[in-house]
Amino acid sequence: MVDRRDLVACEDVVMFVNAAVTSTGQREFRDDAIAQRLSVEFLHEYILGNYRELYAASLALDINDFNAALIVRNLLVSSRDLTPEVRRREGELIARRLELMAPQRVWRLFRELARRGVNNRRTRAIMRDWTAQRRDPVLDAVKYRTGVKATMRHAHLEVPAETGTFLFSSPRKVSAFGTPLFETWRQAHYAQRALYDLPYSVAEGLASMHGIKRATFLEKIAPQLTRLERLRLQDAAERAGVAAVRADLTGMPLTRLASYVLSLSQAERAARHDELRHAMTVSARRVAGPAAGSWGRVVAVLDDSFSSFGSTAKRQRPLAVALACRFLLKALAGEFTGLWTSGTHDPLLVRPSGPTPLGERLIDALELAPDRLIVVSDGWDNSPPGLAAEVLRVWRERLDPTGATAVVHLNPVYDAEGFDVKRLSASVPTVGVRDAEDVPALVELARFAEGRAGFAELRRYLADRQDRFRSRRAAA
Structure with a gap:
């Protein structure tokens, strides 16, 4: 009972x-x-x-990033009077969850913690450890500049000199950067050809600034697209007559693939029926695995x-x-x-x-x-x-x-x-x-x-x- x-x-x-x-x-x-x-x-x-x-x-558990960020924020805000064992256990859970979250969500969380003035030692250590394990900090500085800047300042983290100049000074006024991606970003403000060496999310805003036609931009930025960006942009690219943006549907996450299928008109779903069914079946079998x-x-x-x-x-x-x-x-x-x-x-x-x-x-x-x-x-x-x-x-x-x-x-x-x-x-x-x-x-x-x-x-x-x-x- x-x-x-x-x-x-x-x-x-x-x-x-x-x-x-x-x-x-x-x-x-x-x-x-x-x-x-x-x-x-x-x-x-x-x-x-x-x-x-x-x-x-x-x-x-399999919670979404929105709620995971709220949990992490609330745990860090209310961390007073915890025993060392509880701090250690929570710290391990937080660190592991941050590794799995989308980076833009983590940077947004860190900005929120900075805005709230949450600056205890545990929070600073979590920020330090997560940023230290990022595989490409230069890319992060370009792609998530506002979040990186707020985090580095709030947690008093050390940054390489040139990264510090890019984040905290006026990078467009620098004559030249030694770091290739920073230099590409600087040049892209003046030369259109340079923006096609940038990540799509960064280049998109610059393309708009330069007045580049959507079809031209999508065709030339195609080599820089991630797998999920290809899936998201595929329909728009096809309408613009751009064949270069084509995703391998069988490698897509199952629920994202289902959302893509539903974004198509019923006529297009009927025309591509065998392709879409095959992709959904392969993705589902991959999730099912040994079961x-x-x-x-x-x-x-x-x-x-x-x-x-x-x-x-x-x-x-x-x-x-x-x-x-x-x-x-x-x-x-x-x-x-x-x-x-x-x-x-x-x-x-x-x-x-x-x-x-x-x-x-x-x-x-x-x-x-x-x-x-x-x-x-x-x-x-x-x-x-x-x-x-x-x-x-x-x-x-x-x-x-x-x-x-x-x-x-x-x-x-x-x-x-x-x-x-x-x-x-x-x-x-x-x-x-x-x-x-x-x-x-x-x-x-x-x-x-x-x-x-x-x-x-x-x-x-x-x-x-x-x-x-x-x-x-x-x-x-």
Whole structure:
């Protein structure tokens, strides 16, 4: 029997993890950005104040960079009166998480810490160690100049003389730099040809300053593009008639690839159907790895209703997660059936439309008696309202009380009003999902959302995740 206090603590932590996985502080279909940010920041303060150890431990989970940065900031702001052991453990988690975060997010975090005047010894050491392990500090100085400048000044870090001149003086007034990239940046302000040796994100602004046509710029900057930049720019380049920008889709991350597919018109998706299906399948199999084919009979109920459009800030993000999950679950399953709420049979042609008849699709899914039923939806069952919850209740209480079919609801949308992702039913676990790549770990976490596992077991789970998280850093 799970103690009531343990159950509440377990629910609180799982609720926070759901938020940290899904919320990015941006507008969603039903909540504006202000509501999203206020809600998630309140949740951070609540968990930090009541479960600091587990709050820090969540850095070892598959949370997004937005929430990871908030956790790091809050831990560093409130570090007084910690024991040396707690400081060491938190420091290791912070250092490992910063290694995994996008560098622009880290530089933004450091600027925020400087703005808040957080200048304790631990903060300065973390800034020092992270900047010291950067592989190309010269590139960082050019690409993230404002963040690097603020960090170096705030933490009193030593910089090479020429880097200091580039950051803190007027670099355009220097007659010449000895460092090649600094010199290229200086020359690019005066000579167009030099900007094509700069990183795309730096060169783009200079190209605009020089009045260079978009098609000309994309064609000449193509050799400098990263893999993800190629994916993001491919559609715009094709419209401009530039063939040089072409991404290898099979090497792309699964959820990003799904977002790219949905950015194409249905006519283009139909024309490139075999190419896109092959790319999605290869990417999904790569994520599944050794677990491919090991999940038995899997049925997925996938939400492509109108609310899966998301918002202008996160255009079609919920639908992209559902599409990526569909291909990943097919790779993990021995036998797979995917059921879209719209009734469509071609996953590559899905689009946000219509109501959300989750109850009807759940009936169709459960009739197949799968080993696993995975629902990917924002949880707003409205055709008719409440049918999904009743179907799941009756199924669990009367037709499958032993749990022969494992049911998990994956929700890609944070509900600001409820401080959690919206649940379909109290009888099945709901966990937040940001990227389909995290699904295997999230299905493991789902047992804590059911109330069948206690707080002590959750602590052991988080301790194990922390150990694996830190050991990967030591081995790197």
